[in-house]
Amino acid sequence: MNAAGQDLYRALAQRGALLEGHFRLSSGRHSNRFVQKFRILEDPALLEPVARAIADRFRALEPTVVVGAAVGGILLAYETARQLGTKAIFVEKENGAPALRRGFTLAAADRALLVEDVLTTGLSMRETIEVVRRSGAAIVGLGVVVARGPVNLGSPKIEESTCALLDLPLESYDETQCPQCRAGIPLTDPGSRRS
Numbered sequence: 385m386n387a388a389g390q391d392l393y394r395a396l397a398q399r400g401a402l403l404e405g406h407f408r409l410s411s412g413r414h415s416n417r418f419v420q421k422f423r424i425l426e427d428p429a430l431l432e433p434v435a436r437a438i439a440d441r442f443r444a445l446e447p448t449v450v451v452g453a454a455v456g457g458i459l460l461a462y463e464t465a466r467q468l469g470t471k472a473i474f475v476e477k478e479n480g481a482p483a484l485r486r487g488f489t490l491a492a493a494d495r496a497l498l499v500e501d502v503l504t505t506g507l508s509m510r511e512t513i514e515v516v517r518r519s520g521a522a523i524v525g526l527g528v529v530v531a532r533g534p535v536n537l538g539s540p541k542i543e544e545s546t547c548a549l550l551d552l553p554l555e556s557y558d559e560t561q562c563p564q565c566r567a568g569i570p571l572t573d574p575g576s577r578r579s
């Protein structure tokens with residue numbers, strides 16, 4: 385972990401963002417640790433330097449728009465875009481399918497910087513990538529606050545251009561093999577996708 389990553393880790397720990405217990409992740413798998421991303425997103429004094437670190441890593445690629453996924457990605461995209469001087473838009477569900485609503489548009493000439501607060505399996509990011517690709521816009525990279533392990537974004541090019549501020553690989557288990565289930569520890573559902 386580099387110095388910036390260590391600073392971020394300390395800030396998250398101090399704010400109670402790194403939970404320990406028995407959690408059902410959005411993927412359905414179980415883990416003994418959970419990153420409560422809203423402890424970052426709720427505090428402009430922390431989100432500002434976090435977004436600056438992402439903006440600085442991608443500024444030279446001249447993004448024209450920052451794209452996040454609702455709900456957490458709205459805040460991260462906004463603050464990153466503010467610092468880059470671009471627009472910020474977000475993908476959300478429409479009739480159960482990810483889409484750009486509210487008159488948000490992307491053009492083929494756009495250079496989209498994608499952002500994600502906590503990247504776990506990459507499922508929601510794959511949906512965002514698909515929405516951006518349909519518009520014809522280029523994807524210059526993916527800026528992530530906390531990466532939780534190997535992800536499959538369905539695009540080696542985007543995986544190569546992914547930059548995470550903090551790598552925090554977490555163990556996760558299929559329900560049938562979860563040691564905490566076996567020990568009878570009550571399961572909590574932090575509801576990261578359903579909230």
Ligand SMILES: [Zn+2]
Binds near residue numbers: 414562571
């Ligand atoms: Zn379990």
